[in-house]
Amino acid sequence: MWPELPIVQAPMAGGPSTPELAAAVSDAGGLGFLAAGYKTAEAMRADITATRRLTSRPFGMNVFMPSPDEIDPAAVAAYRDRLAPEAERLGVSPGTPSARDDGYDAKIADLLDDPPPYVSFTFGCPGQDVIKAFQRRGAVVIVTVTTADEARRASAADALCLQGSEAGGHRGSFTNTSGDPVPLRTLLQNVRAVTEQPLIAAGGLATASDIAGILDLGAVAAQLGTAFVRCPESGANPVHKAALADPRFTSTAMTRAFSGRPARGLVNRFLTEHSAHAPAAYPDVHYVTSPLRKASVAQGDPDGVNLWAGESFRKATETPAARLVASLTPR
Structure with missing residues (x-):
């Protein structure tokens, strides 16, 4: 087997x-x-x-x-509104929830x-x-x-x-x-x-x-x-790969900020500022943040994208x- x-x-x-x-x-x-x-x-x-x-x-x-979870559309909408300034700074609009x-x-x-x-x-x-x-x-x-x-x-x-x-x-x-x-x-x-x-x-x-x-x-x-x-051989984006070796990223944490479901990633600005406000709404939050994350990668900004990493990331x-x-x- x-x-x-x-x-x-x-x-x-x-x-x-x-x-x-x-x-x-x-x-x-x-x-x-x-x-x-x-x-x-x-x-x-x-x-x-x-x-x-x-x-x-x-x-x-x-x-x-x-996903079998019940979603609160009002909570997702409030989080989308919270991210509007982030999106404007990046030159995009927050995404809209789609198929689950x-x-x-x-x-x-x-x-x-x-x-x-x-x-x-x-x-x-x-x-x-x-x-x-x-x-x-x-x-x-x-x-x-x-x-x-x-x-x-x-x-x-x-x-x-x-x-x-x-x-x-x-x-x-x-x-x-x-x-x-x-x-x-x-x-x-x-x-x-x-x-x-x-x-x-x-x-x-x-x-x-x-x-x-x-x-x-x-x-x-x-x-x-x-x-x-x-x-x-990995298809991870260059921002993600570089962040795993960047000495300014020193720890990981669980967050719902990027997708609405708990996930462990490097602690960056987006995770720090938005984790407490993200609803338990997967994949709705994933859709909302997707344009922001893509724009952050395109602009080479590791502080606006999910940098998934386990606790042994430095190795x-x-x-x-x-x-x-x-x-x-x-x-």
């Missing part, structure tokens, strides 16, 4: 996960992952096709589950027609009918969980990806208000107590020693995202992905 090496490259929506990155990781013996989030089903399929051209090794595709399902049905239909070897889900667990349909097609199904209760609800999956509080990017919880994040090693113990499913551990892992420690605690593999963001380097996988492999 698992790749040669116990290293999974995290699916990172919004740019970092490219066919080149996934193929390089898989060719090196790890498991590369693509990300369908924020893409159309057609763009998702194009990434799969491109990756198959680049590697004959197994790789995966990650899908966002539709990320094209889920179209993506599932496309993937079931011709799935990659691994399919994973974030922000929830699909129904058993969907999981079994992928399993019948020969795909390994992985569900991201952040609590023991979520692990119980994902019992039909082939494996679970445990996302600890140290992880960068969005918290993959089943709901937008699921309590305080749990550190990875505690989460691993909590989930192992309720399931015998294979567990992939994610959150703040950046070295071979980190990975060896997680394997010793019972994980079958380690998933790393931030460690791969600065790789030349991310520009090392090519294959060499990075080799250096991360426990001896």
Whole structure:
């Protein structure tokens, strides 16, 4: 079921996960992952096709589950008004909320027609009918969980990806208000107590020693995202890559400011000024801030864009992905 090496490259929506990155990781013996989030089903399929051209090794595709949360339109509108001065400074207008399902049905239909070897889900667990349909097609199904209760609800999956509080990017919880994040090693113990499913551990892992420690605690593999963001094969924007090495960014924090869902990123001006005011409204807030974030990147301004990063971000380097996988492999 698992790749040669116990290293999974995290699916990172919004740019970092490219066919080149996934193929390089898989060719090196790890498991590369693509990300369908924020893409159309057609763009998702194009990434799969491109990756198959680049590697004959197994790789995966990650899908966002539709948001089940109730949204307060008035709170979203108030936050949009709050961001108007930011938008004016950048020469854009705040965005308008749009579809909330990320094209889920179209993506599932496309993937079931011709799935990659691994399919994973974030922000929830699909129904058993969907999981079994992928399993019948020969795909390994992985569900991201952040609590023991979520692990119980994902019992039909082939494996679970445990996302600890140290992880960068969005918290993959089943709901937008699921309590305080749990550190990875505690989460691993909590989930192992309720399931015998294979567990992939994610959150703040950046070295071979980190990975060896997680394997010793019972994980079958380690998933790393931030460690791969600065790789030349990564599609992360230059502002993001540079910020991970910029000494003026010294810490990370959880915030809803950019998307309306908790996510860990480098502490910059936007995060500091707006975190307390952002409603729990994903993906509505994502749509509202999207034009501002794009403009900030275009203008080279790291203080106006989400700089997703795990707690070990300072260890991310520009090392090519294959060499990075080799250096991360426990001896």
